[in-house]
Amino acid sequence: MQKPSVAPGLTSGALAESAGVNVETLRFYERKGLLPTPPRRASGYREYPTEDVQRIRFIKRAQELGFSLVEIKELLALRVRPGATPADVKTRSEEKLADIRRKIASLKAMEKALKKLNATCSGHGPMAECPILHHLEGDL
Template identity: 40%
Template structure:
Protein backbone atom coordinates (compact mmCIF):
# COMPACT_ATOMS: atom_id res chain seq x y z
CA UNK A 1 0.00 0.00 0.00
CA UNK A 2 1.08 3.57 -0.55
CA UNK A 3 1.41 6.25 2.12
CA UNK A 4 -2.08 7.68 1.50
CA UNK A 5 -3.60 4.23 1.97
CA UNK A 6 -1.56 3.72 5.14
CA UNK A 7 -2.69 7.09 6.43
CA UNK A 8 -6.33 6.29 5.78
CA UNK A 9 -6.08 2.79 7.26
CA UNK A 10 -4.26 3.91 10.40
CA UNK A 11 -5.84 7.30 10.98
CA UNK A 12 -2.39 8.90 11.09
CA UNK A 13 -1.59 12.01 9.04
CA UNK A 14 0.86 11.54 6.15
CA UNK A 15 3.30 14.11 7.56
CA UNK A 16 3.23 12.32 10.90
CA UNK A 17 4.02 9.03 9.17
CA UNK A 18 7.02 10.65 7.50
CA UNK A 19 8.09 12.12 10.84
CA UNK A 20 7.88 8.70 12.50
CA UNK A 21 10.08 7.32 9.72
CA UNK A 22 12.65 10.12 10.20
CA UNK A 23 12.93 9.51 13.95
CA UNK A 24 13.00 5.74 13.57
CA UNK A 25 9.81 4.58 15.30
CA UNK A 26 8.47 3.46 11.92
CA UNK A 27 10.91 1.67 9.61
CA UNK A 28 11.97 3.35 6.39
CA UNK A 29 9.72 1.75 3.76
CA UNK A 30 10.72 0.06 0.55
CA UNK A 31 10.34 2.18 -2.56
CA UNK A 32 8.77 1.29 -5.87
CA UNK A 33 10.62 1.93 -9.13
CA UNK A 34 8.91 5.33 -9.36
CA UNK A 35 10.30 6.28 -5.93
CA UNK A 36 7.02 6.05 -4.04
CA UNK A 37 6.99 4.49 -0.61
CA UNK A 38 5.31 1.11 -0.24
CA UNK A 39 4.05 -0.31 3.03
CA UNK A 40 2.83 -3.66 4.26
CA UNK A 41 0.35 -4.86 6.84
CA UNK A 42 3.08 -4.99 9.51
CA UNK A 43 3.70 -1.27 8.98
CA UNK A 44 -0.02 -0.55 9.39
CA UNK A 45 -0.15 -2.58 12.61
CA UNK A 46 2.94 -0.87 14.00
CA UNK A 47 1.53 2.54 13.12
CA UNK A 48 -1.78 1.71 14.83
CA UNK A 49 0.19 0.65 17.93
CA UNK A 50 2.05 3.97 17.88
CA UNK A 51 -1.16 5.96 17.37
CA UNK A 52 -2.90 4.16 20.25
CA UNK A 53 0.06 4.70 22.56
CA UNK A 54 0.23 8.39 21.66
CA UNK A 55 -3.52 8.79 22.24
CA UNK A 56 -2.95 7.38 25.74
CA UNK A 57 -0.40 10.14 26.25
CA UNK A 58 2.82 8.12 26.06
CA UNK A 59 5.81 10.12 24.87
CA UNK A 60 7.87 8.88 21.96
CA UNK A 61 10.66 7.56 24.20
CA UNK A 62 8.12 5.35 25.97
CA UNK A 63 6.63 4.30 22.64
CA UNK A 64 10.09 3.18 21.50
CA UNK A 65 10.48 1.02 24.60
CA UNK A 66 6.99 -0.43 24.24
CA UNK A 67 7.64 -1.23 20.58
CA UNK A 68 10.86 -3.01 21.54
CA UNK A 69 9.01 -4.96 24.22
CA UNK A 70 6.34 -5.95 21.71
CA UNK A 71 9.06 -7.64 19.68
CA UNK A 72 9.97 -9.83 22.69
CA UNK A 73 6.74 -11.77 23.37
CA UNK A 74 8.42 -14.12 25.88
CA UNK A 75 9.89 -11.31 28.00
CA UNK A 76 8.39 -10.09 31.27
CA UNK A 77 5.91 -7.27 30.96
CA UNK A 78 7.36 -5.59 34.06
CA UNK A 79 8.81 -2.74 32.00
CA UNK A 80 5.51 -2.19 30.18
CA UNK A 81 3.71 -2.09 33.52
CA UNK A 82 6.27 0.38 34.93
CA UNK A 83 5.86 2.66 31.89
CA UNK A 84 2.06 2.49 32.12
CA UNK A 85 2.18 3.24 35.87
CA UNK A 86 4.38 6.25 35.23
CA UNK A 87 1.89 7.49 32.62
CA UNK A 88 -1.01 6.95 35.04
CA UNK A 89 0.85 8.92 37.72
CA UNK A 90 1.37 11.78 35.26
CA UNK A 91 -2.32 11.73 34.27
CA UNK A 92 -3.41 11.80 37.90
CA UNK A 93 -1.05 14.72 38.55
CA UNK A 94 -2.50 16.63 35.59
CA UNK A 95 -6.03 15.91 36.80
CA UNK A 96 -5.15 17.28 40.25
CA UNK A 97 -3.65 20.43 38.71
CA UNK A 98 -6.69 20.88 36.46
CA UNK A 99 -9.03 20.41 39.43
CA UNK A 100 -7.14 23.15 41.29
CA UNK A 101 -7.32 25.35 38.20
CA UNK A 102 -11.07 24.77 37.94
CA UNK A 103 -11.53 25.72 41.60
CA UNK A 104 -9.50 28.91 41.15
CA UNK A 105 -11.38 29.93 38.01
CA UNK A 106 -14.72 29.37 39.74
CA UNK A 107 -13.54 31.50 42.68
CA UNK A 108 -12.40 34.29 40.37
CA UNK A 109 -15.71 34.26 38.50
CA UNK A 110 -17.73 34.16 41.73
CA UNK A 111 -15.83 37.18 43.08
CA UNK A 112 -16.41 39.19 39.91
CA UNK A 113 -18.99 41.88 40.55
CA UNK A 114 -19.47 42.61 36.83
CA UNK A 115 -18.51 46.22 37.45
CA UNK A 116 -15.66 48.10 35.85
CA UNK A 117 -12.40 46.51 34.74
CA UNK A 118 -10.53 48.68 37.25
CA UNK A 119 -12.25 46.72 40.04
CA UNK A 120 -12.34 43.35 38.29
CA UNK A 121 -11.27 40.46 40.57
CA UNK A 122 -10.46 38.29 37.54
CA UNK A 123 -8.03 40.84 36.10
CA UNK A 124 -6.64 41.51 39.58
CA UNK A 125 -6.02 37.81 40.24
CA UNK A 126 -4.20 37.32 36.94
CA UNK A 127 -2.13 40.46 37.53
CA UNK A 128 -0.82 38.90 40.72
CA UNK A 129 -3.05 40.72 43.17
CA UNK A 130 -4.08 37.40 44.64
CA UNK A 131 -2.22 34.14 44.02
Protein backbone atom coordinates (compact mmCIF):
# COMPACT_ATOMS: atom_id res chain seq x y z
CA MET A 1 0.00 0.00 0.00
CA GLN A 2 1.39 3.37 -1.05
CA LYS A 3 1.60 6.27 1.34
CA PRO A 4 -0.52 9.22 0.11
CA SER A 5 1.63 11.99 -1.33
CA VAL A 6 1.75 15.23 0.57
CA ALA A 7 2.01 18.44 -1.40
CA PRO A 8 5.45 19.86 -0.82
CA GLY A 9 5.73 23.23 0.81
CA LEU A 10 7.17 26.30 -0.85
CA THR A 11 10.62 27.77 -0.48
CA SER A 12 10.89 31.46 0.40
CA GLY A 13 11.56 32.35 -3.21
CA ALA A 14 8.65 30.32 -4.54
CA LEU A 15 6.26 31.74 -1.96
CA ALA A 16 7.40 35.30 -2.61
CA GLU A 17 6.99 34.87 -6.37
CA SER A 18 3.56 33.23 -6.04
CA ALA A 19 2.32 35.96 -3.70
CA GLY A 20 3.84 38.83 -5.68
CA VAL A 21 6.19 40.08 -2.95
CA ASN A 22 9.90 39.84 -2.31
CA VAL A 23 11.62 37.53 0.14
CA GLU A 24 12.42 40.39 2.53
CA THR A 25 8.67 41.07 2.78
CA LEU A 26 8.20 37.50 4.03
CA ARG A 27 10.85 38.00 6.70
CA PHE A 28 9.28 41.31 7.69
CA TYR A 29 5.83 39.70 8.03
CA GLU A 30 7.37 36.94 10.14
CA ARG A 31 9.01 39.49 12.46
CA LYS A 32 5.69 41.34 12.82
CA GLY A 33 3.82 38.11 13.63
CA LEU A 34 1.68 38.19 10.48
CA LEU A 35 3.24 35.08 9.01
CA PRO A 36 4.20 32.10 11.18
CA THR A 37 7.86 31.10 11.02
CA PRO A 38 7.89 27.95 8.89
CA PRO A 39 9.72 24.74 9.64
CA ARG A 40 12.97 24.09 7.82
CA ARG A 41 13.74 21.29 5.42
CA ALA A 42 16.70 19.01 6.08
CA SER A 43 18.58 21.23 3.64
CA GLY A 44 17.97 24.23 5.90
CA TYR A 45 15.56 25.95 3.52
CA ARG A 46 12.33 27.25 4.97
CA GLU A 47 9.26 25.33 3.86
CA TYR A 48 6.10 27.42 3.79
CA PRO A 49 2.66 25.84 3.46
CA THR A 50 0.95 26.66 0.17
CA GLU A 51 -1.88 28.38 2.14
CA ASP A 52 0.58 31.16 2.97
CA VAL A 53 0.19 32.50 -0.57
CA GLN A 54 -3.43 33.35 0.25
CA ARG A 55 -2.42 34.78 3.64
CA ILE A 56 0.13 37.13 2.06
CA ARG A 57 -2.37 38.25 -0.57
CA PHE A 58 -4.83 38.95 2.27
CA ILE A 59 -2.20 41.08 4.01
CA LYS A 60 -1.38 43.03 0.84
CA ARG A 61 -5.05 43.68 0.01
CA ALA A 62 -5.72 44.84 3.56
CA GLN A 63 -2.73 47.21 3.35
CA GLU A 64 -4.10 48.61 0.08
CA LEU A 65 -7.31 49.43 1.94
CA GLY A 66 -5.36 51.35 4.57
CA PHE A 67 -5.23 48.79 7.37
CA SER A 68 -2.09 48.96 9.49
CA LEU A 69 -0.07 45.83 10.19
CA VAL A 70 -1.44 45.76 13.74
CA GLU A 71 -5.00 45.94 12.40
CA ILE A 72 -4.25 43.23 9.84
CA LYS A 73 -2.90 41.00 12.59
CA GLU A 74 -6.20 41.52 14.45
CA LEU A 75 -8.20 40.63 11.32
CA LEU A 76 -6.16 37.48 10.82
CA ALA A 77 -6.73 36.54 14.45
CA LEU A 78 -10.48 37.07 14.08
CA ARG A 79 -10.57 34.49 11.29
CA VAL A 80 -9.66 31.75 13.76
CA ARG A 81 -10.93 33.15 17.08
CA PRO A 82 -13.72 31.01 18.56
CA GLY A 83 -16.90 33.04 18.84
CA ALA A 84 -15.78 35.74 16.41
CA THR A 85 -18.40 36.75 13.88
CA PRO A 86 -18.54 38.68 10.63
CA ALA A 87 -19.94 41.55 12.72
CA ASP A 88 -16.55 41.77 14.46
CA VAL A 89 -14.84 42.13 11.10
CA LYS A 90 -17.41 44.67 9.92
CA THR A 91 -16.87 46.75 13.06
CA ARG A 92 -13.15 46.96 12.32
CA SER A 93 -13.86 47.82 8.70
CA GLU A 94 -16.27 50.58 9.75
CA GLU A 95 -13.67 51.96 12.16
CA LYS A 96 -11.11 52.03 9.35
CA LEU A 97 -13.59 53.81 7.08
CA ALA A 98 -14.25 56.44 9.76
CA ASP A 99 -10.49 56.90 10.20
CA ILE A 100 -10.04 57.37 6.44
CA ARG A 101 -12.87 59.92 6.37
CA ARG A 102 -11.19 61.86 9.20
CA LYS A 103 -7.93 61.86 7.25
CA ILE A 104 -9.70 63.06 4.10
CA ALA A 105 -11.31 65.92 6.05
CA SER A 106 -7.92 66.84 7.48
CA LEU A 107 -6.33 66.77 4.03
CA LYS A 108 -9.11 68.97 2.64
CA ALA A 109 -8.52 71.49 5.44
CA MET A 110 -4.80 71.49 4.64
CA GLU A 111 -5.57 71.99 0.96
CA LYS A 112 -7.85 74.94 1.73
CA ALA A 113 -5.22 76.54 4.00
CA LEU A 114 -2.46 76.10 1.43
CA LYS A 115 -4.62 77.50 -1.37
CA LYS A 116 -5.31 80.56 0.75
CA LEU A 117 -1.63 80.91 1.65
CA ASN A 118 -0.52 80.48 -1.96
CA ALA A 119 -2.93 83.23 -3.01
CA THR A 120 -1.02 85.66 -0.78
CA CYS A 121 2.25 85.05 -2.63
CA SER A 122 3.12 86.36 -6.06
CA GLY A 123 6.29 84.31 -6.23
CA HIS A 124 8.29 87.48 -6.85
CA GLY A 125 10.18 89.95 -4.74
CA PRO A 126 12.77 89.57 -2.03
CA MET A 127 12.87 86.37 -0.02
CA ALA A 128 12.63 88.39 3.19
CA GLU A 129 9.11 89.44 2.17
CA CYS A 130 7.80 85.97 1.28
CA PRO A 131 4.35 85.66 2.90
CA ILE A 132 4.48 81.86 2.93
CA LEU A 133 7.74 81.83 4.89
CA HIS A 134 6.42 84.54 7.22
CA HIS A 135 3.33 82.44 7.89
CA LEU A 136 5.37 79.31 8.58
CA GLU A 137 7.58 81.31 10.92
CA GLY A 138 4.49 82.52 12.75
CA ASP A 139 4.88 86.16 11.69
CA LEU A 140 1.39 86.47 10.20
